[in-house]
Amino acid sequence: MTRNESAFMTQEDIQEVARRQPFEPFRVHLTTGLKYDVVHPDLIMIGQRSVIIGMTERPGATAFDRTIKSTSCTSSGSKN
Numbered sequence: 215m216t217r218n219e220s221a222f223m224t225q226e227d228i229q230e231v232a233r234r235q236p237f238e239p240f241r242v243h244l245t246t247g248l249k250y251d252v253v254h255p256d257l258i259m260i261g262q263r264s265v266i267i268g269m270t271e272r273p274g275a276t277a278f279d280r281t282i283k284s285t286s287c288t289s290s291g292s293k294n
Contacts, residue, residue: 225262228260
């Protein structure tokens with residue numbers, strides 16, 4: 215990904231990363247400084263003004279145990 219990690223991403227930018235085929239896990243950086251990994255495309259919902267990330271307790275799970283909601287974030291194309 216050529217985008218600077220500190221750049222705010224639009225809904226379309228995040229959807230582009232989440233819909234890549236084959237899917238590649240990526241990291242979402244919240245403006246609060248927290249970071250969350252998106253490990254499966256079923257674990258992210260992208261809205262007009264927010265992103266909801268599903269968090270799992272088990273590696274490889276595709277059903278979330280809890281969610282994180284953010285109204286502004288950046289993303290890196292890989293889990294770095």
